[in-house]
Amino acid sequence: xxxxxxxxxxxxxxxxxxxxxxxxxxxxxxxxxxxxxxxxxxxxxxxxxxxxxxxxxxxxxxxxxxxxxxxxxxxxxxxxxxxxxxxxxxxxxxxxxxxxxxxxxxxxxxxxxxxxxxxxxxxxxxxxxxxxxxxxxxxxxxxxxxxxxxxxxxxxxxxxxxxxxxxxxxxxxxxxxxxxxxxxxxxxxxxxxxxxxxxxxxxxxxxxxxxxxxxxxxxxxxxxxxxxxxx
Amino acid sequence: xxxxxxxxxxxxxxxxxxxxxxxxxxxxxxxxxxxxxxxxxxxxxxxxxxxxxxxxxxxxxxxxxxxxxxxxxxxxxxxxxxxxxxxxxxxxxxxxxxxxxxxxxxxxxxxxxxxxxxxxxxxxxxxxxxxxxxxxxxxxxxxxxxxxxxxxxxxxxxxxxxxxxxxxxxxxxxxxxxxxxxxxxxxxxxxxxxxxxxxxxxxxxxxxxxxxxxxxxxxxxxxxxxxxxxx
DNA sequence: ACCTGAACACCGTTCAAGT
DNA sequence: ACCTGAACACCGTTCAAGT
Numbered sequence: 001x002x003x004x005x006x007x008x009x010x011x012x013x014x015x016x017x018x019x020x021x022x023x024x025x026x027x028x029x030x031x032x033x034x035x036x037x038x039x040x041x042x043x044x045x046x047x048x049x050x051x052x053x054x055x056x057x058x059x060x061x062x063x064x065x066x067x068x069x070x071x072x073x074x075x076x077x078x079x080x081x082x083x084x085x086x087x088x089x090x091x092x093x094x095x096x097x098x099x100x101x102x103x104x105x106x107x108x109x110x111x112x113x114x115x116x117x118x119x120x121x122x123x124x125x126x127x128x129x130x131x132x133x134x135x136x137x138x139x140x141x142x143x144x145x146x147x148x149x150x151x152x153x154x155x156x157x158x159x160x161x162x163x164x165x166x167x168x169x170x171x172x173x174x175x176x177x178x179x180x181x182x183x184x185x186x187x188x189x190x191x192x193x194x195x196x197x198x199x200x201x202x203x204x205x206x207x208x209x210x211x212x213x214x215x216x217x218x219x220x221x222x223x224x225x226x227x228x229x230x231x
Numbered sequence: 232x233x234x235x236x237x238x239x240x241x242x243x244x245x246x247x248x249x250x251x252x253x254x255x256x257x258x259x260x261x262x263x264x265x266x267x268x269x270x271x272x273x274x275x276x277x278x279x280x281x282x283x284x285x286x287x288x289x290x291x292x293x294x295x296x297x298x299x300x301x302x303x304x305x306x307x308x309x310x311x312x313x314x315x316x317x318x319x320x321x322x323x324x325x326x327x328x329x330x331x332x333x334x335x336x337x338x339x340x341x342x343x344x345x346x347x348x349x350x351x352x353x354x355x356x357x358x359x360x361x362x363x364x365x366x367x368x369x370x371x372x373x374x375x376x377x378x379x380x381x382x383x384x385x386x387x388x389x390x391x392x393x394x395x396x397x398x399x400x401x402x403x404x405x406x407x408x409x410x411x412x413x414x415x416x417x418x419x420x421x422x423x424x425x426x427x428x429x430x431x432x433x434x435x436x437x438x439x440x441x442x443x444x445x446x447x448x449x450x451x452x453x454x455x456x457x458x459x460x461x462x
Numbered sequence: 463a464c465c466t467g468a469a470c471a472c473c474g475t476t477c478a479a480g481t
Numbered sequence: 482a483c484c485t486g487a488a489c490a491c492c493g494t495t496c497a498a499g500t
Contacts (some may be wrong), residue, residue: 054466156390204372216380
């Protein structure tokens with residue numbers, strides 16, 4: 001496809017037709033390769049067939065590029081959420097889609113865990129969460145605080161999972177097997193609870209943890225809304 | 232104090248008495264300077280009065296050093312938790328102490344958000360959380376899953392806050408003022424909830440968000456324990 | 463107006479050489 | 482047995498030079 005006649009005009013001078021969109025697309029392709037391909041300015045230049053420093057004509061620095069890529073990812077997550085869901089199902093769908101997109105592009109997912117893109121798709125996410133907590137029955141500053149609780153917790157958790165994917169295979173394996181190694185060998189006198197639950201601890205899955213966290217956020221909103229109605 | 236006669240023997244050859252403990256202490260001093268002092272191998276050599284590469288005689292690589300420093304931080308957090316608290320107060324104290332220590336040494340706090348130190352103080356934290364959820368009334372795999380929910384969520388949240396502290400002042404200011412800038416200028420037709428709550432959103436504090444998150448974790452454990460007793 | 467490429471000021475880590 | 486210091490293979494970014 002890159003060699004078809006239709007694209008000839010765009011490449012008459014190799015790599016000289018850079019646009020912000022083309023740079024973001026190339027960034028997403030590199031990010032999707034996870035830890036196998038470092039997301040560097042030089043690698044990005046290669047992917048674009050241009051000089052590594054050409055991107056500085058379109059983005060102030062790498063951070064601004066990352067924010068734009070992250071906002072693109074939020075858009076991808078939002079587009080995966082179907083219409084017509086009630087507030088709980090909307091929050092669950094947002095959580096699942098956010099995790100999926102962060103694991104798909106882990107370099108960006110982890111780098112953006114403590115940032116705000118302040119771009120259009122982030123506005124859509126905020127509007128979605130606010131709509132959910134308002135539908136649940138929260139109002140005013142209580143709605144605002146609980147939106148932040150949900151947004152920050154989701155972002156942090158999802159970024160944490162993405163960052164873990166970026167460690168080299170050895171470090172990941174060591175962390176994953178810790179429950180079956182270091183935690184099995186712990187002194188039963190000093191750590192009776194760890195010893196007593198070592199089997200159950202080794203069997204907990206990432207899905208169980210994520211589900212429990214999301215349900216904790218949802219049921220907290222529900223509980224606050226019920227308390228509010230009771231007043 | 233470093234110049235007292237008692238310490239003379241230790242410094243007859245400048246910087247030649249490195250120990251893992253001295254390297255960890257120097258790391259903590261650098262980390263405590265936050266974004267003002269980069270936590271690099273070269274900077275660490277300076278702080279120790281030794282060649283930058285001397286630390287490789289005591290730690291396999293920088294990651295192993297970071298894990299040791301992080302475990303030291305967990306010890307500092309644990310030592311700040313008083314005895315005799317009930318399970319809810321213990322979890323609240325752990326959350327507060329973890330946040331405090333991560334904000335005190337933000338470089339390490341943010342780098343370790345998705346890691347497991349597998350060292351002694353981490354065992355103590357696990358034992359504390361497991362003890363709390365067991366005291367609340369959870370058992371077996373339910374205790375294990377809820378321990379992971381609390382541990383992972385706290386670590387992720389606290390790491391996110393620490394990472395935010397590391398951005399340069401400009402980026403931090405831009406993120407903090409977003410609620411008073413970008414979010415105020417949003418299209419009221421497309422984003423009615425953001426528009427309606429813009430005042431409340433700008434006033435939410437980090438403390439409110441952290442408290443709401445910790446209470447969400449605690450009340451989820453309480454709710455599950457009550458459901459369990461009901462069976 | 464945009465792209466190039468040399469250059470700068472950094473990183474973490476290795477390894478032969480010292481003591 | 483431990484420390485040194487040159488060296489390597491990287492980073493992001495700047496800036497004068499090209500077109």
